[in-house]
Amino acid sequence: MMRRRVVATLASLAAGVAGLGVATLQATPAASVPLLQIGKAHAEFDPSLKGNRPVFILVLGSDSRPGTPLERGLCDSIHILGINPKAKRASLVGIPRDSYVPLSTGGTNKINVALAQGGAQGMIKTVENLTGVRFDYYVITGFDGLTRLFDALGGVRIDVPYSFEGHEGTSFPQGKQTLSGGQALEFSRTRKTLAHGDFDRSMNQGRLLLAALTQFKAEFRRDPTALFKWIAVGMRNVATDVPLNELLTLAFTSSVIGPKRVTNLVAVGSIGTAGGASIVNLPSPNPVFQDVAADGYVLPKDIPAENAPSG
Amino acid sequence: MVAVLVIGGFLLFGGKTPLTDNGPSGPGAFSFHLGNVQAAPITDTPPPELKDTAREAGTGIKETMDELYFRAFVDTDSWGDYGAAFDLFDGAAKTRAEADIDVLTLGSTAKDDVEALKTPSGSLTISVLTDKKDAPFTAVAEVQFLADAEQKDHTTIQISSIGSFFLRQVDGAWRIYAYRVDRDDQAAEAPSPSGSPS
Numbered sequence: 001m002m003r004r005r006v007v008a009t010l011a012s013l014a015a016g017v018a019g020l021g022v023a024t025l026q027a028t029p030a031a032s033v034p035l036l037q038i039g040k041a042h043a044e045f046d047p048s049l050k051g052n053r054p055v056f057i058l059v060l061g062s063d064s065r066p067g068t069p070l071e072r073g074l075c076d077s078i079h080i081l082g083i084n085p086k087a088k089r090a091s092l093v094g095i096p097r098d099s100y101v102p103l104s105t106g107g108t109n110k111i112n113v114a115l116a117q118g119g120a121q122g123m124i125k126t127v128e129n130l131t132g133v134r135f136d137y138y139v140i141t142g143f144d145g146l147t148r149l150f151d152a153l154g155g156v157r158i159d160v161p162y163s164f165e166g167h168e169g170t171s172f173p174q175g176k177q178t179l180s181g182g183q184a185l186e187f188s189r190t191r192k193t194l195a196h197g198d199f200d201r202s203m204n205q206g207r208l209l210l211a212a213l214t215q216f217k218a219e220f221r222r223d224p225t226a227l228f229k230w231i232a233v234g235m236r237n238v239a240t241d242v243p244l245n246e247l248l249t250l251a252f253t254s255s256v257i258g259p260k261r262v263t264n265l266v267a268v269g270s271i272g273t274a275g276g277a278s279i280v281n282l283p284s285p286n287p288v289f290q291d292v293a294a295d296g297y298v299l300p301k302d303i304p305a306e307n308a309p310s311g
Numbered sequence: 312m313v314a315v316l317v318i319g320g321f322l323l324f325g326g327k328t329p330l331t332d333n334g335p336s337g338p339g340a341f342s343f344h345l346g347n348v349q350a351a352p353i354t355d356t357p358p359p360e361l362k363d364t365a366r367e368a369g370t371g372i373k374e375t376m377d378e379l380y381f382r383a384f385v386d387t388d389s390w391g392d393y394g395a396a397f398d399l400f401d402g403a404a405k406t407r408a409e410a411d412i413d414v415l416t417l418g419s420t421a422k423d424d425v426e427a428l429k430t431p432s433g434s435l436t437i438s439v440l441t442d443k444k445d446a447p448f449t450a451v452a453e454v455q456f457l458a459d460a461e462q463k464d465h466t467t468i469q470i471s472s473i474g475s476f477f478l479r480q481v482d483g484a485w486r487i488y489a490y491r492v493d494r495d496d497q498a499a500e501a502p503s504p505s506g507s508p509s
């Protein structure tokens with residue numbers, strides 16, 4: 001530790017050279033000064049993800065039922081997670097499942113069929129073509145996985161922005177509450193009782209991810225071994241191509257990104273029909289996609305009002 | 312005659328003890344008390360089934376942590392020059408550890424300031440994250456270390472170091488790649504007046 005005696009010694013030397021005040025300085029015996037600095041000192045974890053290059057992860061929720069491969073389901077939850085390590089900022093951009101887009105496997109259809117038709121790679125390619133984002137990794141979970149994940153974590157603490165009733169009858173009052181795995185699934189699936197339907201649902205899915213990030217950050221700060229609990233529970237309940245060492249790096253990085261530096265928004269478009277089905281026509285070019293593709297995040301001030309439906 | 316004593320002393324102490332030794336002194340080794348060692352599997356394997364895997368990793372991790380605190384605090388020969396301690400850090404963490412010398416060690420001026428380090432003690436718990444083959448991938452070591460640094464001015468500082476160290480295997484040895492450490496060193500209570508004549 002820095003030594004206070006060094007200061008006293010330098011002062012003595014200076015005074016000696018000047019020929020002034022030596023007696024005064026020597027009146028305070030060096031032996032009465034603590035040699036080692038006492039008090040508190042701290043060294044904090046240093047996330048190893050560096051640089052200005054953003055990292056992009058495609059976060060998907062499949063509606064595949066138990067016993068069915070995740071990649072055979074329809075994608076009811078599609079989010080771009082962009083992380084900029086240098087800026088210590090991130091964004092979650094939800095893409096409505098009814099977005100009517102060209103599929104990487106051919107033809108134009110609702111984006112949520114891209115997973116079932118082309119697997120994870122087909123879904124990734126479809127979203128890349130749509131947004132201009134190049135993904136580093138993907139994560140997929142299903143109904144069972146999401147339920148088990150949040151149950152294993154002891155629930156998820158979330159601030160619900162407005163009261164609504166879930167599609168299975170669960171009441172979600174406005175305010176902070178802890179959701180079980182089953183409640184978290186219902187929270188993220190409900191759309192018919194929400195003012196803006198699928199747009200609001202996508203927003204709520206982003207809220208759930210943000211709540212999980214907030215909870216992880218708090219637990220990790222309190223107890224660093226929580227990192228392993230989150231990784232172990234996560235890896236047991238999702239399918240992903242994120243290597244374990246990269247997952248650790250991302251976890252360290254996310255632990256230093258405050259929730260207020262993560263923006264949650266939805267890519268909205270106009271409602272239309274195709275073949276009798278309700279669809280969403282996204283604008284092209286899309287300023288939200290362009291913004292997040294550029295550096296991994298969208299600043300709150302740059303979020304168009306319509307891209308943050310219902311709060 | 313003097314020369315004989317000098318040479319004899321040199322041979323007797325293996326050349327490690329200064330001939331005019333008014334320098335610091337301390338115990339010759341340090342060992343943490345090892346508490347709980349547990350596995351955190353990313354597979355569906357129940358953690359109790361990986362107890363032996365975690366224990367085996369824990370042995371190597373304990374060796375690294377024992378060595379770190381020995382070199383950083385207990386070993387008088389290392390005081391002021393903590394290269395052997397910093398060698399236990401991997402990659403960018405080593406550079407960072409060197410910058411955190413005041414938090415991670417007894418300090419760069421310990422050799423000048425400290426007479427002896429007494430009653431070093433510490434406890435260690437370990438959690439091991441295993442990979443998809445249930446092999447150790449990384450670990451976190453939680454340590455609490457206490458000691459009394461008796462200074463050359465005859466005051467005593469109670470050293471307290473509480474840390475979380477993330478380790479991974481590098482060339483067969485466990486090395487630290489991330490850490491968070493809190494120091495809370497306090498002046499020990501001064502001994503009561505001896506009543507010696509003024």
